[in-house]
Amino acid sequence: MSNSDIVLNVQGVSKRFGGLKALSDVGITIRRGQVYGLIGPNGAGKTTFFNVLTGLYTPDTGSFELAGQPYKPTAVHLVAKAGIARTFQNIRLFAEMTALENVMVGRHVRTHSGLVGAVFRTAGFKAEEAAIRKRAHELLDYVGIGKYAHFRSRTLSYGDQRRLEIARALATDPQLIALDEPAAGMNATEKVNLRELIDRIRKDNRTILLIEHDVKLVMGLCDRVTVLDYGSPIAEGTPAEVQKNEKVIEAYLGTGGH
Numbered sequence: 014m015s016n017s018d019i020v021l022n023v024q025g026v027s028k029r030f031g032g033l034k035a036l037s038d039v040g041i042t043i044r045r046g047q048v049y050g051l052i053g054p055n056g057a058g059k060t061t062f063f064n065v066l067t068g069l070y071t072p073d074t075g076s077f078e079l080a081g082q083p084y085k086p087t088a089v090h091l092v093a094k095a096g097i098a099r100t101f102q103n104i105r106l107f108a109e110m111t112a113l114e115n116v117m118v119g120r121h122v123r124t125h126s127g128l129v130g131a132v133f134r135t136a137g138f139k140a141e142e143a144a145i146r147k148r149a150h151e152l153l154d155y156v157g158i159g160k161y162a163h164f165r166s167r168t169l170s171y172g173d174q175r176r177l178e179i180a181r182a183l184a185t186d187p188q189l190i191a192l193d194e195p196a197a198g199m200n201a202t203e204k205v206n207l208r209e210l211i212d213r214i215r216k217d218n219r220t221i222l223l224i225e226h227d228v229k230l231v232m233g234l235c236d237r238v239t240v241l242d243y244g245s246p247i248a249e250g251t252p253a254e255v256q257k258n259e260k261v262i263e264a265y266l267g268t269g270g271h
C-alpha cells in the first residue's frame with residue numbers, strides 16, 4: 014500500500030492537565046476505507062485524544078497529517094475545514110431546528126457564496142442553497158431517517174438523533190469521520206442498525222475513527238484497534254490480535270479495573 018492510502022497520520026501526541034499526563038506519546042495511522050477503533054479502560058485518555066485531534070484541546074506535542082497534508086488542530090472549525098468531521102458522546106444537535114436544517118448547517122462548511130451572497134440572496138447563493146438542500150435530503154435517506162426531514166431534531170428517538178449526527182458529519186464530505194461512542198445509550202436493535210450503517214459508510218470508501226465502550230461492537234466492526242491505558246498506547250493491531258495481548262487483558266481485567 015502506498016502512502017497516499019494514509020488518511021490520518023498522527024504521531025507523538027502528549028497532553029498534560031496540571032500534574033496529570035493524560036496522553037504520552039500517542040500515535041495512530043489510519044488508512045483509507047478503514048474503521049479504526051480507539052479503546053481502553055475508563056480514564057485511559059480516549060476522549061482527550063479525540064478532543065486534541067479535533068481542535069478542542071491544544072496538545073503539548075504532536076504532529077498531525079490528514080490525507081498527506083499537515084494540519085494544526087488549533088480550532089474546531091479549522092479541523093472541520095481540513096476534513097475531519099466528528100460526532101459527540103453527548104449528542105450536539107440544534108434541538109429546535111429540523112433534521113434537514115441540521116444537515117444543511119453541516120454542509121455549509123463547504124460552501125462558497127459566503128456572507129455577502131447570503132445577505133443579498135444572489136443567484137449563486139440560491140443555486141447553492143438548493144443544491145445543499147438536495148444533498149441534505151439524500152444524506153437523511155442514506156442514514157435511514159429521510160421521513161423525519163421536517164421534524165425538529167429534539168423529537169427524534171435517541172438512535173435517530175445519532176444517525177442525524179452522522180448525516181451532518183457526512184455532509185461536510187470529510188476525509189475522516191470521528192465517532193465518539195456512537196452506540197452509547199442505544200438498545201440492542203439500534204446497535205445492530207448502527208453497525209449496518211457504519212459498515213455501509215465504510216463500503217462507500219469512507220474512513221472512520223471511533224471510540225467505543227461496547228467491546229463487542231468494536232471487535233466486530235473495526236479493521237484495526239489501538240488500546241490506550243493511562244494515556245499510553247499499549248497495543249495496536251487487528252481486533253483478534255489485541256484481544257490476545259497480555260497487557261490489554263491486564264489493563265481491562267487486572268489491577269482492579271480502574
Ligand SMILES: Nc1ncnc2c1ncn2[C@@H]1O[C@H](COP(=O)(O)OP(=O)(O)OP(=O)(O)O)[C@@H](O)[C@H]1O
Nearest residue numbers: 030033034035053054055056057058059060061062
Ligand atoms: N479537561 C480536563 N481537565 C483535567 N483533567 C482532565 C480533563 N479531561 C480529562 N482529564 C483527565 O484525563 C484523563 C483521561 O481522561 P479521558 O476522558 O480522556 O479518558 P477516557 O479514556 O475518554 O475515559 P472514559 O472512557 O471514562 O470516557 C483522566 O484522568 C481525566 O480525569
